[in-house]
Amino acid sequence: MKLVCAALAWLALSLPALAEVKIQDITTPAGIDAWLVEEHSIPFTALELRFRGGTTLDAPGKRGAVYLMTALLEEGASELDSREFARALESLAASFSFDASDDSVSISARFLTENRDQVLALLRDAIHSPRFDPDAVERVRAQVIASLQNDTKNPDSIARQTFSKRAFGDHPYGSDGEGTIESVSALTREDLQQAHRDVFARDRLYIGAVGDITPEELGALIDKLLGDLPATGRAIPGAADVQLTGGVTIVDFDTPQSVAIFGQRGIERKNPDFFAAYVLNQVLGGGSFESRLMNEVREKRGLTYGVYSYLAPKDLAAVYLGSVASANDRIGEAMSVIRQEWIKAATQGVTEEEVEAAKTYLTGAYPLRFDGNGQIASILAGMQMDGLPIDYIATRNDQIDAVTVEDVNRVAAELLDPDGLRFVVVGQPVGIEETTN
Template sequence: MSERNGLRYGLLGLAVLILLALLLLVVRRPDAPATQAVPADSAKIESLTEINGQAPSRRNLEIQTWQTAEGAKVLFVEARELPMLDLRLTFAAGSSQDDGVQGLAMLTNAMLNEGVPGKDVGAIAAGFESLGAEFGNGAYRDMAVASLRSLSAADKREPALQLFNQVIGQPTFPEDALARIKNQLLAGFEYQKQNPGKLASLQLFERLYGEHPYAHPSEGNEGSVPTISREQLQAFHAKAYAAGNAVIALVGDLSRAEAEALTAEVSAALPAGPALPIIAQPDVPQAGASHIEFPSNQTHLMIAQLGIDRRDPDYAALFLGNQIFGGGGFGTRLMSEVREKRGLTYGVYSGFSAMQVRGPFMINLQTRAELSAGTLQLIKDLLRDYLASGPTQEELDNAKRELAGSFPLSTASNAAIVGQLGSMGFYDLPLSHLEDFMREVQALGVEQVKAAMAKHLDPEALVIVSAGPTVAQQELPPPSDKPVEQPSAVPEH
């Protein structure tokens, strides 16, 4: 550094020091208004380590419930923090109600906003957009949903609700839109043929559920979709989108009286009719492995058996037990043994999908084709050991702390709350479900979790589907803190 530059930087540093001193004098002025003083505690950012093991505070929901004149169940939470409302309708109108016409439920739901009397899909979209409102919809195995997010001011809320009621109650199912969406689905089916993970999933559900309605995919297949007619959509809508088959969840800037009036309008806009009967429980499938030959570098492994329905009393114990085994991301037994110690995969996960009737327990991953047999055996051994020994106390305590820290996010926004309300109403859970769930989880011991997992899972009853190439198999690398082997490619989808 030259002498001139040194002098320049020295003067600059002196100027900065003088400025900081002046600012400090201003901040410490004795005549500063008392109202500007901020208590030290209120500005402090607290660490989770300071809560002494207690769960963070969670939004306290005061859930109100009633039934409309037409038979729809309503769950409402008044939330005045934002000038908005979130409305979610949940119907027992998923693909389990297809009644032999695969894809009917999904196609009906997808067509809701394609046309109403006097408006096509473009006019409907423009109508919601002009009001700052959002429409959403979707169909799954158990349920179909339709949702509205709107400003709560009457001049925005009322026209948005009027348009929403037309969409859910008076869809015209125009023929041109039906042809367009069918073509989109058919293109998707062609793409699925190049996706080994999707092929494995389709075969897994077929083997797991046999003739049960859960066996087929919600979107149908290339043989069923082209034959679905506009008249079938109209008939399904009249039956499955009936008010008696609906749960209305509502959260937002509304009074009880306003909420009652709003939900009465929604209910009256729907077709009249009762709730559809719940489907039968599936039969236990035959265990064993099957393989789909596919030219790829990696092999997809999907391992499953029947799990539980959503009202099973062991739900909390199984949720916590699975978080430790493979449902909680990094730190689970599966991730630790399969990825971190051996480098066999980018990710391996397990989970219970609790549904109206027994949903699947699934483990899925993809690994290098030449190590697929060893990886599958490792996972089976890990499951067998976990069911026999259960979690350690340390694993249980860590999972409880993690869940206590993350669970408040389930009610952190109005959108999250309306989703919880819809699920609670659809699966007929008590209004105290969220509090009950956390209380049950925190009270669980090692033996209770072990007993629940061993009761519902059997390492000898696994349904296994693999998709990938048939290649010579290699022995697995030994476990290591720094595994030499790494996955050969980004996971294939």
């Protein structure tokens, strides 16, 4: 008992103030906005660039063009071919990573203060003057196709793709941004050059920087790096219809453990009830061991190693997703427990105690995210893409704390839709039937 009392006594104390993250909103001489956190204690800088649009910018019939184009940015630029570029980057002990996801192309760079200008010259070439050399295109294309081939026999990928297709149909969200083996095989160098023009433009650019750099230095750096990007790129597609209906889809695949993705329509980031929904999800299936799903499916019944749910408010649609994996003869029970929990939360709500525990966890865990310069730079760029105010970090926990059990239960009744919950199961599940719709 002694320990328990100690724990309760700790709880009575107020949670500590968040580490002060002093964000400066700068506008460069050329008129580009960026958020900066100066952190001079370690002589390096993390820079995060995001270009909104991502793989949804693929032209019709060119699925995978943005992804392949992004993968080729580090494969030779300006006067340097692929290996020369890699050697130059290594010599400077800097790192770049390029990634294309559904809603953005992101570029994360990390470089030492002492050779910052040389690194930035390389990054500038990668962004502005990628070569798309035919041998590099073929080499990276073969890697992407190898990965797509793996996906065809990976139950997690099959589940994800089947679910996306059901949820979003012909919208770009409905298919894999890496493309298909057929579409990637058919991409030409011109397609990649077109994708490059489609993606990189100033009207969709968001910048976060953290580290050993002053606002003046950052402003000059950004202008040199991005000042002469074109003003606009390809139009971003319109919102996607969430076409999910309730039921079960089974994809037969010979493997011992069935993998299931489940989901329904979600809630947008801008919705005033977003935080209530966020707290609700923490209680229902958020990442901790304390969630109802984890407790019912794993702790009580031992049906799975992990079961989670999460809100996925994307730019062009919002869904509420989850995942679970259980042996073929036990997945049916796991799904039925999940469905029961969905119904229970929708109809009976959650308790005040659960809401308070979730809020304490969420507010306490928030500062743990600010974990290193690269991580913070990424958060800064993400905040801007989400249209959040610059003081959001200081006010976010107050917004969570303001959520009441009444809010959560009102949102639970509105949002949770047991009849609209779709399960996609990949494996050879025993005792469950595919629904006909």
